[in-house]
Every structure is written in structure tokens, then in C-alpha cells.
Amino acid sequence: MTDRIAACFAACRAERRAALVGYLTAGDPDPEVSLTLLSALAEEVDLLEVGIPFSDPMADGPVIQAASERALAAGTRMADLFRLVARVRLARPDLPVVLMGYGNSALAMGMERFTERAAAAGVDGVLLVDIPPEEGGLCDEALRNHGLKRILLLTPTSPEARLRLVAERGGGFVYYVSLTGITGAEMGDVDQVARRVEQISQACALPVCVGFGVKTPQQAAALAQVADGVVVGSRFVGLVADHLDAPEQAVACLRREAAALRRAMARRG
């Protein structure tokens, strides 16, 4: 199996640009509309991050929490999540897709079954926010068995030793959280972020993507100078929330916004 994540970052590097990573919660606002939204975003981003809706998303801010609530209220189930990914995969055979969520969703299904179904749907990597590298005993083997990358996070509070831990146990890319806080908060100082990304890149061979708090093309452009990828989540989810009654407008907004972000990120110094 080709490593879609590695191929994506290699291609971006060759084009001297950073990858745009776009996030939406699966099933938001309902499974059917979600397919339209995810499909649209999949055409505009370099890597797609699909959120697993969870009742208690304690690392997320109000925007992404509301998306989870909408998805669950509309009856979204794990089967819908995998079906959505599989449909996106059909249309975009080369697009790397990672799942982002909380450990309990995978644990409830059984880690082996979860990873098997994820791999079958065409998922490339999994980021479980509340399963740090130390607790990898729960998932590392199952992920490995099905060829899925274990995406790990680093934050401004992570000391040097944890950089090495993530380099050792992580796969795909390193997700650097730009701020000490939850998703959707205000982004940290770009110079500080740049210094940390540099530090991580020295400790770790994996590409580094920066996320949390990235809302404007200007911010994305600044981060694109230092990171291999930029993750945009709450901004996209917010566009969905703004157009709940008019999905076609949400699609148009998502496309426009993603295109603007990509344009801003294209010039790499």
C-alpha cells in the first residue's frame, strides 16, 4: 500500500508549499449533508481530517463541540463515519484521510475492529486526542496491524523528552498545537510557533503540521513559512454552522475559504 500521507508531504515540498489540512466533523449537520460537505472540502485540501463525533469532546471548543452535538442529534453512528470516508476515498483515491477523535469511540467498538474498519474505509491515520504515547498499549498494535499511522500531538507545554517520545512512537505527521488551550481559541504568537516547529523538526523526521486557532489566510500564510502543513478546523466547521439551512451555500463557502487559504499558503519563502 502506498503511503498517501508521506506522498502528500513530499509533493507539497517539491512544490515548495505547505499542505492545507482541513477538518470537518463527520455527520455534521447530518450524514447526508456531511457527505456533500466532506466531498467538497476533499477537493480543496491536501489532507482531510475527519472528526469522530463524541458526546464529551473535552479538548474541543464550542464550535467543534456543537458540530458533534448536531451530528449525534441527527443519528450519526460509527457506520456512517466509515461510509462517509469510503465515499470520499472513491472520489479521491490519493487524498490522505485521518480520523480525529477520542479514545472511547474506538474502545467501545474494540480497537481491533475499529482499526480494521477504518483501514477498509480508506483511512490513513488516526489521532486520538486523549490517548497519549504513554497509553499506546491500547492502540499501537491494532493500528500497526492495519497499516494506520498513529498521529500524535505536541504542544507548547511539551518538554524536550516528549518530542523524542512522539518522534519514536508517532507516524504520519506531528500535529503541533499552536496554543495552550482548546480548539478554536486565539492563535499563539507566530514567531514562538516557528521556534517550536524548528525544534520539533530537529528532533523528529516526520512532517510537522500546525493547528488550533488558525482562522485567516494571513495566519495560514505565516505558518506556511515554517511548517509542513497548516490545519484549519473550527473555521471550516463554523462555516457549516453559519449555513445550516442552506447546504449549497456552505459548500460554496468551504470551497472559497479553502481556496483562499491555499493561495495564501502557496508562496513559500
Add this chain to the structure above:
Amino acid sequence: MPDAQGRFGDFGGRFAAETLMQPLAELEEAFFTAWNDPAFHAELRGLLAHYVGRPTPLYHARRLSEEVGGAQIWLKREDLTHTGAHKINNTIGQGLLARRMGKPRVIAETGAGQHGVATATVAAMFGLACVVYMGREDTVRQAPNVYRMKLLGAEVVPVDSGSATLKDALNEALRDWVASCRDTFYIIGTVAGPHPYPLMVRQFHAVIGEEAREQMVRQAGRLPDVAVACVGGGSNAMGLFHPLRDDDVRLVAVEAAGHGLESGRHAASLAAGRPGILHGNLTCLLEDEEGQIAATHSISAGLDYPGVGPELAFLHRTGRLELELADDGEALAAFHRLARCEGIIPALESSHALAAAMRIAAEMAPERIVLVNLSGRGDKDMERVMRCDAADEGGLMEAYEGGNRASDGDDD
């Protein structure tokens, strides 16, 4: 003791966001350093004696025992601590740690408000800023405690997300801590959460069982046959049970059966839950088949939580811990019964333990001893009980007069 990863068997651990991993490691180190420091214990002991009011009495409830007509029921009177519940044992300890770590701000989550009040109390005493997260529904159920926290100088933040109860307050407190961990100490109120919280909170509450054990021997000449405590997260239970773990004493945890297990409206995580990850630990949770956390119900806000401390899950799995259930109606009946025949008004949380203890005692010979942890007093529950009694139109009181099991008087 948990292992180095904070595991009790398969349960426990540190399932936290990356941002919190380093603060948790620092907390663990600060706790172990303090715990090995005689000066820390000297200060803690002083505060427990002169501020909290320890040791709390161990009381032989003779009239209640006679009425029940079985074993002798003894009460460990945590309701007589400063602030009126066991919660203060732990907040004093964590408050001292916050000061040692140089954190000027503390945050907490609370269900019934007792942990919030205890946190606000020590924050005032130590001169720390304090924010307490509380589910919107609980701020209504426990209005007097909200006012107490404000009087003590704390900011109370009502939480509207999810089911607007304790689990959602925990989510919100964790979000605050993720953003503020550099200057903020999170005082978790129960034996749950990421390592080292379950261990640390247990150690701070073990004073309950240590005292009870010694008092039992001194006053009754022997250890109890059974020790009973209510379990939401399980802090009063672990506090009582831990020092009795190696004794020949049955340990009985009582979970809130709410409207009954079959109704689906309850908070019995050990009886009806399965292993899962929430709030930083792997433990028994009430959830649906997809891992979504279930909405819970109990007449008592302090027990209305879909999880349980990992050590309790471990003790239950290994068979050391017995499980009993008490529903809303039984808890209310026990509440009235203790008030009427002993002059003690218990918290609705403790009333669950009492209800099960009376059932257990009734089956035992009169020379046997059942020790109940009376974890808190019922002042905070007055309005709730008044409303239930009014809705019940006297049925509950009649049931009490007739010595029958009360009907379910809950009105929501």
C-alpha cells in the same frame, strides 16, 4: 498502590490531552515530594484538627439499629466536618499542594456543590483565586451551595453543554485547565481523572477510614463486619475502604439506581457500565454501544455521574468490593428515617448508603456491626426533599410511619 502508569489492574492511567501531560507529571512529582515531607503532614494534620474539625465522631445509632432490628449501625460523621461534607479533607490537601507549587489560582468542578464549597473555602483560607464549574441543572438543584461559594469569593460558572450536570462541569474544568495550566491548579473532587488524581484524592480521604478503624476498636472493641459508602465518583467510599482493605471487613459500595436500572435513568456505573475512557482515566462508564456517554439520573446531584473511580472499578472486578443499589425513593425514605429517629439530617448522597446499610443490617444478627460513612449533611438538599415530599402528598411520610419501603417520590 497503582503501578507507575497509574493503573489499578486494567483501570486508571493517564488519558489526557498532550497539553496536560507535563502539568500532570509535575503534579505527580509535587504530590510524592509533599507526601514524603514530614512538614507537609504536620501542616495538614494541624489544619485537619483545627480548621476541618477532625477527628469526626463515630456514632452508634442505637435507635435506628433497634428500628431496623438487625445488626448495630454505626455512623462515621463526616457531616460534622467544616463545610458539612467529607470533601474538605481533599481540598485542604490539594490546596496545600497548590500553594507549594506556587499556583495562584484554583479551579474545580462540582455536582452537589459540596466539592465546590470545599474548594472555595480553602481558596479563601489560602488566599487563592477560585473558579468553580457546575452544570446548569445542578446550580438549580443546589442553589444554596451556589450562594455559599459566591459568599466565599469564588466565581461559579454554570455549564450548559451536554446534560448540564457533573460530567459536563468536568469537561469544562478540563478545558479551563488546558488553557491555564501554567498558573492554575485543578482540584479534582473525586477519585477519578488522570493519574495521580485517583491516588492523591484517596490518600487525602483515607483519614476517614483510619479514624473510623481506630474509633471502632476503641468504642466497640472490634472492627465492623461491613463498611458501607455511597459511590458517585467514589471519594468518600475510597476514603473509608482503603484503610480497611486488608481487614476481614465486607466493603459495600452503594450506587444510585435513580428510577431503577430497568428505566435507564440511573447513575449505576459499576452495576450497569462497561470499561471506557472518560475524563482522563479508563474506568467503568455508562455509555451506549457506540461509546457515547449516557445521560444519568439521580435524585442526588453528587451521585449523578456516568463514571466511577478506577480503583473502585478494580476492587469490584477483583471481587473485593460488593455492590448494592438504592433508588431515589429508598434514599428519600432513609433520609427521613435517620432524621426522625436519630436527629441527624443526612445528605441525599449519604442517604443512599444508609438505605443499603439498613437492608444489610436487617439480615444480620444484633451483635454484628455495620459501619456507614455519613459523608455529608442534608442542609443543601432541603428544597429538593421538600419538593419531593409535596409531590408525594404525604405518601412517603406514611410509608415511614408504617415502616414500609417508600414509593418513588421523585417529581421529575
